[in-house]
Amino acid sequence: MKFFKEKIMPSLVLCLICSLVCLLLVGAYELTYVDNTGVMTDELKAGCKEVFGSDDFEILKDAEGNVIEFDGVTAAIVNKETKQCLFEIYENGYSKDGIHVLVGMDENGAVAGVTFITCGETPGLGTKVNDKDYLAKFIGANNEAAVDSVDKVTGASYSSKGIKAAITTAVNTYSENREAIFGE
Amino acid sequence: MSDNTHGAMHEFVKGIIKENPVLVGLLGMCPTLAITTQAFNGIGMGLATTFVLVCSNIVISMLKKVIPSTVRLPCFIVIIAGFVTLIEFLMKGYLPEMYSELGIFLSLITVNCIILGRAEAFASKNTVIHSALDGLGMGLGFTLALFFMASIREIVGSGTWLAGTKFMIEIPWVHDNPTLIFIMPAGGFFVLGCLIAVINKLAKRKPPKEISCENCPNAAACAGKESCEAAAAK
Amino acid sequence: MGYILILVGTVLVNNIVLSQFMGICAFLGVSKQMKSSVGMGAAVIFVMVCAAVITYPIYKLLEHFEITYLKTVAFILVIAMFVQMVEMIIKKLMPPLYKALGIYLPLITTNCAVLGVTITNVDESYNIAQSVVNAFGTGVGFTLALLLFSGVRSRINDSKLPETFKGVPATLIAASIVSLSFMGFSGLI
Structure with a gap:
């Protein structure tokens, strides 16, 4: 006992x-x-609207309805008629996956706009990259060199590195997968 | 009856100022230094910790007769970790931005010495109601300390206050010339040091209160005082 | 090359104490003397590496059943059990080792740095070798900070300070200056 x-x-x-x-x-x-994979959430729609002024976009899926992933890109959001698309990308800044952005590409493969969905970087330091004027500097970039030539934000070197990496991923994914994305 | 209410009131109030866990008890330093770059984050972290503290205090004081003393530490840890995971789910769902800013420190609430310390020193010996009030008071004291420290760092370091909420205020001149060092790691240590010095001055406390294992409640929980004192003396 | 990057990153650039703010209690509590700093540092390195090794298969298991959200519960329980077990074993079998390390072991059961390392390993999805290197580097970084700081502290004790700043405030402000010096490494990688 x-x-x-x-x-x-x-x-x-x-x-x-x-x-x-x-x-x-x-x-x-x-x-x-809540399983949000492959669903156009309100955040994504708001992001599309901010970049292109319309939310008439769809998430790219294969025949079975699974979301098509590219290297480093969580989802591609496409409008097949206007040939515009956005890439949803998670990138490490100072914190793991701290940068969650939508990068919009216009019909010529140049960056049309960048918008944050969430920014988990150090408040006041890393969050400086989430600034309209700074993000506007990337508009029109269509290759790695052009993205690289934009200056970093002072005091936010990790976060700047992260956002540049995200945009580079978007530019490269577009140029390599153009046919697959628009089904040409 | 009135004596009982008085006692309950005392358990609640003591944690807020007189035995404030951070500024007086010198506990829970890690989150205090790490996430206080923004006042709103300070509140979020404080309230998340309060939630875990109150819930774990209640559950532990309910189970205090059931848990054998030989395995009480692992039991406490599992209960606390369970509530931490729960608050992670909630924050991920409702405050995704804050969830990613607090990052790893949200999981690390599990090992916050305030929570295990209160479980060991208070909840495992007292009634459910008193334990809940004790947890609430300590949690609010922690939240207050975080909010206070985060406000100083945010105002001086980035020139805003309560950024991330709709009450955001921009401090006119400071916003253009922020003292960045205050939101960097070094500034955290500096602000906390100064705050404790001010509290020392106000409370006229005899200064040489050291951070050591003597006032770490975990020490009593995990090892027994002797080995702690031996470690400190060695 | 990747391993060296992880090592440099954890020891210098993202030092666990001075820029990640984990393990502050142990850092401030034990850094009074050089000798105890070495003992504590060695114990932390040992526990961190072991924790990294044992949590790796556990996370794989959780991943297999798709319940990775239970990782906090599983990790902390396993680490606490493991530390207590090691303490008992070396107390019984290796008294000299126990004398050198044993008394520090219980102090790090609930140290956030140990849990922090295992969660970082998972977040960065390191493989087993990378996890071990990361844990080892983090432990070395902790020891380095502890050693440097114990030197600084012995100077503080000899100096004249305003009454209100004696004790913890002076210690924290000194830590702030040490942390400032580590910021110089931030461009390394």
Whole structure:
């Protein structure tokens, strides 16, 4: 009896508490999780509107309805008629995946606009890259060199590096996958 | 009855100023230094910690008779970690921007010494209501300290206040000439040092209160005081 | 090359204490003397590397069942158990080692730096070798900060300070200056 009380009981209680906590968490996860893959959320629509002035875009999917991913690009959002598209990109800035942007490309493969969906960088420092005037400097860039020639923001070197990497990814993805994106 | 209400009131109020966990107790330094670059983040982190603190205090004081003392530490940790994960879900859903700014420090609420310390020192010995009030008071004290420190750093370091909310205020001259060092890591240590010095002055506390294992409640929970003192003395 | 980058990054550029703000309690509590700093540093390096090794398969398991959101619970439980177990084992089997390291081990059970490293490994999706290098570098960075700072602190004790700044405030402001000097490394990678 003493053995049971001293050795078995504690382990049993601990196991019980662990499994209870985990069960409750699984339940809470099922309740709160929303699968947004392949859905045009309000944030994405607002981003499209900001870059092109319309939200008449669709997420590029294959025949089975799965979102087509390119290297470094989470989703491509396309308007096949106007030949415009936007790339949703996560890039590391100072913090992991701190830069979550939409990069819009016009019909000639040049950057038409960049807009942040969320910016998880250090407030006051890294968040300086989330500035309309700064992001406007990238408009018209259509190759890596052009993106690279834009200056970094003082005091936000990691975040500037991140946003430039994101735009470079967008430019390269466009030039390499143009046919696939517009189904030509 | 009135005595009981008085006691409950005391548990609630003590954490806010008199035993403020950060400025007086010198606990929970890591989040205090790390995420106080913006007042709004300070509030978010403080309230998230308060939520975990209150919930874990309630659950632990309810289970205090069930949990054998040999495994109480792992039990406490699991319960706390569970609530931390829950607040992660909530914040990811409702405040995604803040979720990514707080980043890893949201998960690290699990090992915040305030929470484990209160579980060990208070909740495992007191009634549910008192434990809940104690958690609420300590949590609000923590939130207040974070908010205060974050306000100083944000105003001097980036010239705004409450950025990220609709109450954002731009401080006219400072906004164009911010003292960036205040929102960099070095500024965190500096502001906290000065704040504690001010509190020392106001409270006329005998200064040499050191950060060491003596006032770390975790020490009592994890190892027993002897090894702590041995470590400090060595 | 990648490994060297991780090592330099964690030791100097993103020093865990001075720019990531993890493990502050242990940093301020144990840096009073050079000797205890070395012991604490060694214990932290040991625990971090072991934690990185044992959490790796656990995360793979969680990934397999698609329940990675339980990682905080799983990691902290495993780390706490592991540290307590190691402490008991070396107390029984290797008394000299216990004398040198043992007393520091319990202090780092709930140190946020240890949990922080394991979560960083997962966030950066490092493989097992990279995880170990990252943990080792982080531990070395912690030790380096502790050693440097214990030197600074012995000077503070000898100097005349205003009454209100004695103790913690002076320590924190000194830490701020040490942290400022580490900012100089930020251009390295």
